[in-house]
Amino acid sequence: MSVLGVGPDLDTERAEGAAAALRSTSAVRERAQQLLRRARDGESRWFSVDDDALQTAAAEVADVTTARYPDLSIPFHSRWRHFEAGGVDRWAELDARLAGLDAPARARAMIDLAVVSVLLDAGAGPDWQYHEEPSGQSFTRSEGLGVASWHAFLGGLFSSDAAHPLRVDAAGLHALSADRLAEAFQVGPANPLVGLEGRMLVLRRLGEALDAQPEVFGPQGRPGGLFDVLVQPGADLPGATVAAHDILSQLLLTLSGIWPAGNAIGTHLLGDCWRHEAVRGPGLTDGWMPFHKLSQWLSYSLLEPFQWVGVQVVGLDALTGLPEYRNGGLLLDTGVLRLLDPAWAARSWTVDDEVVVEWRALTVALLDELAPLVRARLGVDADRMPLACVLEGGTWAAGRALAQRARGGLPPLSIVSDGTVF
Numbered sequence: 001m002s003v004l005g006v007g008p009d010l011d012t013e014r015a016e017g018a019a020a021a022l023r024s025t026s027a028v029r030e031r032a033q034q035l036l037r038r039a040r041d042g043e044s045r046w047f048s049v050d051d052d053a054l055q056t057a058a059a060e061v062a063d064v065t066t067a068r069y070p071d072l073s074i075p076f077h078s079r080w081r082h083f084e085a086g087g088v089d090r091w092a093e094l095d096a097r098l099a100g101l102d103a104p105a106r107a108r109a110m111i112d113l114a115v116v117s118v119l120l121d122a123g124a125g126p127d128w129q130y131h132e133e134p135s136g137q138s139f140t141r142s143e144g145l146g147v148a149s150w151h152a153f154l155g156g157l158f159s160s161d162a163a164h165p166l167r168v169d170a171a172g173l174h175a176l177s178a179d180r181l182a183e184a185f186q187v188g189p190a191n192p193l194v195g196l197e198g199r200m201l202v203l204r205r206l207g208e209a210l211d212a213q214p215e216v217f218g219p220q221g222r223p224g225g226l227f228d229v230l231v232q233p234g235a236d237l238p239g240a241t242v243a244a245h246d247i248l249s250q251l252l253l254t255l256s257g258i259w260p261a262g263n264a265i266g267t268h269l270l271g272d273c274w275r276h277e278a279v280r281g282p283g284l285t286d287g288w289m290p291f292h293k294l295s296q297w298l299s300y301s302l303l304e305p306f307q308w309v310g311v312q313v314v315g316l317d318a319l320t321g322l323p324e325y326r327n328g329g330l331l332l333d334t335g336v337l338r339l340l341d342p343a344w345a346a347r348s349w350t351v352d353d354e355v356v357v358e359w360r361a362l363t364v365a366l367l368d369e370l371a372p373l374v375r376a377r378l379g380v381d382a383d384r385m386p387l388a389c390v391l392e393g394g395t396w397a398a399g400r401a402l403a404q405r406a407r408g409g410l411p412p413l414s415i416v417s418d419g420t421v422f
Helices: 008-021 025-040 053-068 090-097 103-119 141-154 170-175 178-184 196-212 225-230 244-258 293-308 325-333 342-346 354-378 387-407
Strands: 047-049 129-132 137-140 241-243 273-275 288-290 312-314 337-339 348-350 414-416
Touching: 025 047, 025 288, 025 354, 047 354, 053 325, 053 354, 053 387, 090 103, 090 141, 103 141, 103 196, 103 225, 103 293, 129 141, 137 141, 141 178, 170 196, 178 196, 196 244, 225 244, 225 293, 241 244, 244 293, 244 312, 273 354, 288 354, 293 312, 293 387, 325 337, 325 354, 325 387, 337 342, 337 354, 348 354, 354 387
Parallel strands: 241 312, 348 414
Antiparallel strands: 047 337, 129 137, 273 288
């Protein structure tokens, strides 16, 4: 069926243009700010906003930041922090095993690891843990998922070539079974992991996307092919540059189809992009609120692999704060956001419910306002403490700490997750 009575070619062109317009952080920010202005005007069906409480939230974040990083030498918020869980120097082992490779090959391996680990990183649920034999430690939630995926990668779980275990390739993902993934993550009746099937579906779709785009991911279908697309072959290392948003754009262009949500304009899959009746935009973008949370989390997690081989990453603050339940929980638990009906906190919601879409949008917009307040309390500027470091210092850890104090770690809103958004 054609749109507005125009022909199918023009319909396809419009749908493609609309999907492309939603694949940018400028669209995320502009639409999130729409919903924040509306909530401040008292027009939200779900939330009120207390601007005075932003200083309370900033104080919580500043206190947590100085406790975690007393010298304010704060790394980026990324998957690599979870690989450091328990104070174990896991990086040294990987670095030693990659030592014989040139810089691009090392970068490809690190990108492979970051991509597959981030795609496996969603809410684990309260009852799952991973026991790491070498350290004798057990880890839960994001740290546990990070450590488990680290060992799965080093063990060659995602590679099709036993002689080259330190990689992720399409054939390896095609051959991966849910049983093998469950075994690697120590999942069983007494150790249940939320959303295992959803994670497995994303990995299968990742394999299909890698296979279908050899011009990006190479003949073996490796996520690390992104390095060669974003850094000109033969570029001097160190000395090359890449923009943070270019990393995100490439991920959204090539991997949007892996998300099982099914949100689409025409045949163009949108990924982490949801309907909200109050969001305005031109043409076919009207009513859509984009987030691209996992894609942005992945972008943050790819900054260091580029930097570690000498590529300068610029434009860090083009990426947004992450709209997930730790950052969003910080805003609810400090009173910046209040549910218009407190009884909603006792209900379970799905990711496409309007209250969840709006909560996530308000989180994005308010993190942009919170960041300068945190910097002011710590006496640093945005050059020293970009948003990626505010998140790490930071908002995520403060949200987790508040949730632990208030509800034993549970978020303030209960979201039914398939393991592919939260």
